[in-house]
Structure formats: C-alpha cells, structure tokens
Amino acid sequence: MPDxxxxxxxxxxxxxxxxxxxxxxxxxxxxxxxGLWMVYGFLAMLIASTFGGLHCQPENVDYTPCVGGPLYQLGLVLVTAGYFFWSWRAAGQTIGMRAWRLMVANNNGMQLSWYQCFLRALVGPVSLGFFCLGFLWGYFRVDRATWHDLVSDSEVRQLPKKKKDKKLG
Known part of the structure; x- marks a missing residue:
C-alpha cells in the first residue's frame, strides 16, 4: 500500500x-x-426475533417482518460501505482487487483519505448503475479514469506480476 x-x-x-x-x-x-450480507442477515434475524418480538412466518416464506425494513436496509448499506472503506484504507485493495493485482490510491500515490473513500463509495454505484457508463468512461480517457476516480481524486493502478522463484535441483 502506498504510504x-x-x-x-x-x-x-x-x-x-x-x-x-x-x-x-x-x-x-x-x-x-x-457472504457478508448473509452473516449480517443471520445476525439481524437473530437479534430481531430475540429482542424485537417480531414474528417471522417461515411457513409462508415471509421474512419481511424480520428483515425487510429500512433499518435492515441501512445495515446492508453500512456493511457494504464498511467492506470497501476498510479495504481501501487498510491496504488500498479489496479482495477482488488483490486477485486482479489492482491498487487504488490518490493521485499523489498516497493512501486514500476517509473523505475520498466516502466519495468513491457514493459515486461507484452510480458509475455501475447507468449501464456501466461510469466505468466505460475510462475507455475514452487516456488516464482510464472512471467517474468515481474523477470525483474522489484517486486512481487505480495495475500491480506487476510476482516473479516465481526457480528452485535448483
């Protein structure tokens, strides 16, 4: 991670x-x-049914009273944003970015600030949501910047492949 x-x-x-x-x-x-949503959903149902007195109706396959409200949906957003914020701030990479050897940093090559993470997380879904136009924007730019790169003053770089050690004998 650039630091x-x-x-x-x-x-x-x-x-x-x-x-x-x-x-x-x-x-x-x-x-x-x-996977994180599944864990969150399990915990939300456990807490809601234990402390909230909600009556889910699994026989009707209706879990809406347990996990369908705006508080639950806000939790999903927070879990998702938390994953990206933590990944970008801790290492400059999410798990998917590690697999594809990508790293995000600000335009000076330094770790993203919390504000930059917030902007990326806010504009990223918009980039994806409009038929991927925010991502496809990068095809038409020399610097390959997407909408969320431009708004957050950040960039994603391709890391080199690691060289394999040759063992003798």
Missing part, C-alpha cells in the same frame, strides 16, 4: 488499470459482499 514511507513515484510509475480488470475485481467483491 508515507513508500515513494509516491513508485505507484505513479505503474500502468493504469483497465476497465475490464476493474469490473472483474468487482465481481469477486460482489461474492464477498454476498
């Missing part, structure tokens, strides 16, 4: 990530988020 001990020029010398690897990394992250 104050690593020269920002090292990050800036890496090639900019293309749109396709970024979308593929997002698919990986969607699988992780689906």
């Amino acid at each position: 104050s001990t690593q020269a920002p020029t090292q990050f800036n010398q890496l090639p900019r990530a293309g749109v396709l690897p970024r979308l593929m990394a997002l698919i990986y992250d969607a699988l992780i988020i689906a």
